[in-house]
Amino acid sequence: AALTRVGHRVTTDDGRSFDCPTGDTLLRAALRAGVAATYECNSGGCGTCKYTLSSGSVHQLDPDAPGLTPRDKRKGKMLGCQSIPLTDCEVSLVAGEAWYDGHTPPRHLRAQVTDVASLTHDLREVTLRTDGPADFLPGQFAMLSADAVPVHHGSPGDAPRRLERAYSMSNLPNPQGVWQFQIKRVPNGAVSPIFVDRLAPGDTVTIDGPYGHAHLRSTERDVVVVAGGSGLAPMVSVARGLAARPDAARRRLDFFYGGRGAQDMCAGAFVEEVSAALHSATLVEAVSTPADAADDGWTGPRGYIHELIGFDSLPDLADREIYVAGPPPMTDAVVRMLVLDLGISTDNIHYDKFF
Ligand code: FES
Incomplete structure (x- = not known):
């Protein structure tokens, strides 16, 4: 037949x-x-x-x-x-970059919410569980949609589609099927408020992934990560991946995180978590709201993270793997500075643009 x-x-x-x-x-x-x-x-x-x-x-x-x-x-x-x-x-089609070793093609997986924890006032850590293993590389992302998200009817004749959004995994791949995401509430967003405010243990979520090129490279170089806003999750995964390496005790990590205000700062706990396994781990956090517009008690640096990064304090910058994640204007500014001002090779800079 x-x-x-x-x-x-x-x-x-x-x-x-x-x-x-x-x-x-x-x-x-x-x-x-x-x-x-x-x-x-x-x-x-x-x-x-x-x-x-x-x-x-x-x-x-x-x-x-x-x-x-x-x-x-x-x-x-x-x-x-x-x-x-x-x-x-x-x-x-334009041919993609060389296929990396251990690549997992993206696929659809049904997952159950097992935990929702608050990281900040508008950032939740959502833990999901799938039947099979959680196969991805640290730094990658997946498209998430939840049964709680309304179905979107496009133009006449379109199949109805559930809205989905890209979120990066913040944990490490594992055989138990545990996937963790950090989800920030986008004011007036069509999807994220549902994830942040309504998702509860027992709910079903569809994962389509993994996707993304800004994954941890298996080189012997030390690592710099630059995260802005919701770009924290993939950078946490990259840091955790580095700390899980057999040679972690010889590796250095410099972690830069920029958020809007003092109430967004939550990278410290993650850097502390990985620091024990690494040769060294430093954190620089900055808030972008000017002091005269904020009354948040923040005593650390203020300004955009790309303006504050102590790149000059990293003399071996050209020998690092550099990972960048955050809103496109921040990613662009950081990458431009690295490449144009500091002459860093684009081969050593890894990022995916999110919108
Ligand atoms: Fe299609 Fe970004 S991958 S527009």
Whole structure:
């Protein structure tokens, strides 16, 4: 009997091909099939997943996604993370970075909430449990959606979709299937207030992951991490990954964290946790609200973290692996400073852009 295929066949102009399950995006289907494709945010913001469609047709989830410029649109470019194939397709994808060892393709997993803890006034640590192991690399992220999140009806004819958001794991991969995320309440957000205020033990969450390139590299270099706002979680995972290495006692970690106000500062406990295993671990925290606008008792540095990082106090900066996570303007500012002002090789700087 003929085999029926659920979904569509996608062929790339350099001769790769893969099946795209019904309703899945072009980008995710490629990654699930082990086809390297370039991407960062997986949610329409960064434009890294641009491609051109040579034949076939796709539905675009968000035709106005900020990742596409008007010029891109005129040239017929589309975003792989926003495209759902409606027919078999031929596409030209930009080949991704070399596939890393021990890579786990992203997949859908059902998980149960086992714990929700408050880290700050608007940041929750949500612990989930899956049946199988939690397979990812420290620093990676997953797309989360919860049954408690309303279904989104797009344009007529679209399959209804539950809204999802990208969150980074803050713990380490483990065979027990424990996944921890730090979720910040975005005022007026469509998803995060539900995660922060309504999610409770026993609730079901869907994890789609892992994704992301800003994972801990297995080199012998010492590490610098720079985290802003909700970029804390992946940097905590990177720090924990470093501390779990057999040679941790020889490794140095410099951890920089920037938040809006004194009430956002919570990196200290994580740096303390890893410091025992490492040769050294230092923390610099800064709040961005100026002193005259805040009455928060903060006595530490004030300003944007990229302006305060004591990069000059790190004489061997060029020999470090540097990880950056946070809002795109902060990530851009840090990366620009490292590359343009300090001449650091982009090979040593790792980040994913979130929106
Ligand atoms: Fe598609 Fe960022 S816009 S990965």
